[in-house]
Amino acid sequence: MIKRELYMSRIRPFIGTDLVKVMTGIRRCGKSVMLDLIKEELKESGVPETQFIAFNFEDMRNANLCTAQTLHCEVVNRASEISGKVYLFFDEIQEVTDWEKCINSLRVEMDCDIYITGSNARLLSGELATVLGGRYVEFTIYPFSYAEFMELYKDIFPDVTDSVVFQKYLTLGGMPYLANLHFVEEPSRQYLTDVYNSVVLNDVVKRNKIRDIDLLTRIVTYVIGNIGTTFAATSITKFLKNERRTVATDTVLNYIQYCVSAYLFYQVKRQDIQGKQILSTNEKYYMADHGLREAVFGGNMRDINLVLENIVYMELLRRGYAITVGKIGAKEIDFICQKQEQKIYVQVTYLLASEETIQREFGIYESVRDNFPKYVVSMDEFDFSRNGIKHKNIREFLLMKEWN
Template sequence: MHRMREHIITQKYELERLKKEPYVKREAEEKLKQGLQTDLIKVISGPRRAGKSFLAARTLKGYFGYVNFDDEVLAKTEDFNEILKLTHEVYGDFKTLFLDEVQNVEGWELFVDRMRRLGYNVVLTGSNSKLLSSELATHLTGRYWEVKVLPFSFREFLSAEKVEPKVEISPQEGKMLSRLSEYLEKGGFPEIVVKGYDYRNYGKMLFDSIIMKDVVRRRNVKYSSTLYELALYLVSNFAREFSYTRLKNTLDIGSVHTVKNYVDYLEESFIILKAERFSYKLRESLKSPKKVYVVDPALLSAGFISSPNLGRKMENAVAVELLRRGYELWYWRDVRREVDFVLKKGLKIVELIQVTKEITRDNYGREVRNLVAVGKELKAKKLSVITWDEEDVIEVDGREVRVIPLWKWLIEG
C-alpha cells in the first residue's frame, strides 16, 4: 500500500509539470467540454503519445484526482477501493476522477460504473479502442461519452507552428505547400511538432512500444516476431490493398484466422487503419480485399520504407482526416474502376473522393471519368478530386467535379 501511495504522489507531480508545458488547442477539446457537463463517463481514446492525457489535464477545471495505470505497480492492483482511498489521501476531496490507460487493469469497467453511480465525474483515457469499446458496450451501454484523439491534424499542426490556417489563394500558398510537405513527412505527434524530437527515431521507438505494450503483452501474443513482421509489412504497404490469405502466404503464417486476429490487434492499437471495399452486398464486402493506412506519417518515416510515393502519402493523409471527421473508411473497386474513398451517412452515399498528385492527359480517364461513372452508379451527390496544388471545377457528362488542393481540403475541416 505504501508503494502504491508513493506512485500516486509521483504521478501528481508529473501531472503538475505536464500542465505547465506549452499547449496547442485541440479540436477534440470542445467535445470533451460538452461531455464534462453530463454525468456520462468520458472516454478519451487514441494512439499512444497523441496527447490524450494532456488534453484531459488542460481541459478539466477545478480539483480532480488522477491515477495513471500505465505503471508497473498500479497496473497490478486488485483492490480499486484501496486505489480510491489512496487517491483521496493524496488529493483530498474531489468529485472528478481522471483514470489514465485504465484498460491495463482487469475489472476496471465495474469500478468505473460504480464511481459514476456514486456521483463522481469520471474521465478515462485508453490506447486500445476495442478493449475499451467492448467493455464499455457490455457494462456501460449508453452511459459514456467518447472522444477520439489522434495526432495533430494539419490545422493543429499549423497552429503549433504559429501559422494561421487560411484557405484563400495568396502569395502564401507556396509556404503552405512547404508546411504540408513537412507534415506529410514528420507527422503530427505532439512531441515531434512541439518539442522538435527527431521523427525517425521517435516513430521507430513508438512503433516498438505500441507493438510490445498494446499488442503483445495485452493480447498475450505467442509469436511476437511474426506479429512484428506483419506490422512492418502492412506499414510498408500503406495505401494498398491486402487480403488475409495473401498475407498468410507471403509471411508464411500458420492460418488466416491468426492473420486476421493480428491485423485486428494492430488496428485496435491505432497503428493502422483499415478500409473496407464498398458493396451493397455485405457478404461480398466482407470477402473482398481491404486497404491499409497508417495513423501518422512518423510511422512511415521510421526506416521501414524509403521515399514513399507522394500520391500514397496524400491518400494516407486523407484517410486519417476522414476518420478524424467521423467517417468510416470505404473504397470502391470493380473490374474496370477504382475510387479511393466512398463517404457514407447512414445508408446514403454523400461523396466520392479521388486522390492524385495531379490530373494529366494520361490519368484523366482513371481519376475523373471513372469517378463520374461510379458517382452515377452509387447516386453520389458530391464528387471531389484532391490534388497537390490544382484547383478547378470540371463538368463531365452533366456532373460537376470539384478539384481541390490537399492543403485546402485539410484546412476546411
C-alpha cells in the first residue's frame, strides 16, 4: 500500500481535531485507502483499533443504515461501549440520506474525530457549507500520479525502463486498483470501463435524475474527445444538431457540470494575460484519469498531445496549484499556475520536431515580461532550453520535487 504522503502531509495537522475531515474525488481514486492510512497513523500514535467505528456505504450490509436517523442510532449505540475519544470513518457518505445532519449531530454530542469520503462535489460542498459552516476541512484525492504509478509498476516489474513505464501510464492511467490486475491490458481496460460506467450511472445519472441517457452519453463523448481543446457549449449544441438532436445550450452546460461535480471532468477557465481578467467563455476540460479515456474512447496515442496536457494538468492540480489557460491575443499558454506566492507557466507539446515547432512553443513566452519560471514540456530526450525558458522531458518534469 503506497503511503500517499502528498495527501497525508496535508491531512496530518487536522488529525485529532474537532473539524470534520472530508476527502472527495472520483470513485476508485483511493479515498478508502486514505481512510486506512489515517487508521494506521492513529494506531502508530497509540490509539487502539477498538476506538474506531467505520462504515462503507457501498457495502450492501450497510444498506439499512442509509438514512440519517438509522445511522445516528447505530453510531451512538456502538460508541456507548467505547470509553474515550471515538474515531468515526464514513466511506461514500453521499449514499446516506440527510447524512450531513447525522454528522453534525455526532460532532456536537460526543467526543469524536470524524473522517468522511464522497464522490460528488456539489452534494458535499453544498450540504456541508449549509450545516457545518466552517467546521470542516476538505481534501481532494486524485488517481495515482506518474511517480506513484511508477513505484507500484516497478515493484511488480523491477527491470523495466522508465520509458516503458511511462508508455503504460499513457494508456492505463492512474487508477490504484490496476496494480491488483498486474497492469494486464485487457482486464485493466474492462475494470476502467466498469469504473467509468459506475461514475456515470451512480454519480451523474442517478444523482441528478437524468432521463435522457443517450443525450448525456453524446455530450460526455464529445467532451472526452476534445479534452484540452477550447470550446463553448454552443459548439456541442451545433454538433448535436448535426446528429439530429435538438438541445438547449443550458442543458448541455448542466450535463457537463454534473460530470464536473462527479469529478469525471475538470474545468479550466481562460485568463487574458494582457487584460488581467478571467474570460467567461470557451473553457477547456480535462479528465480525472486519462486511462478512463483510453478504455471508453480510445485514441490516447493518436491524441497524445492532448493526453500529455491532461497528465500535466492533473499533476499541477495534485500539487495544489490554481490553474488557468493563458490567452495572449490569438495565442494561448497551456497553463498559468499559482499557489500562494508561487507562479509558473507551462507549455506542453508532443515533440519539438522542427524549428517551427520550437519557435511556436518557446515564442509564446515573448509577451510575458515577469520573472516567474517558464517551462516547455515534451517527450524529447534532448534539452532544448533557451532564453531562460526551461525545457523538460515530461517524465522528468512529473518527477521533479519543485518547479521553481
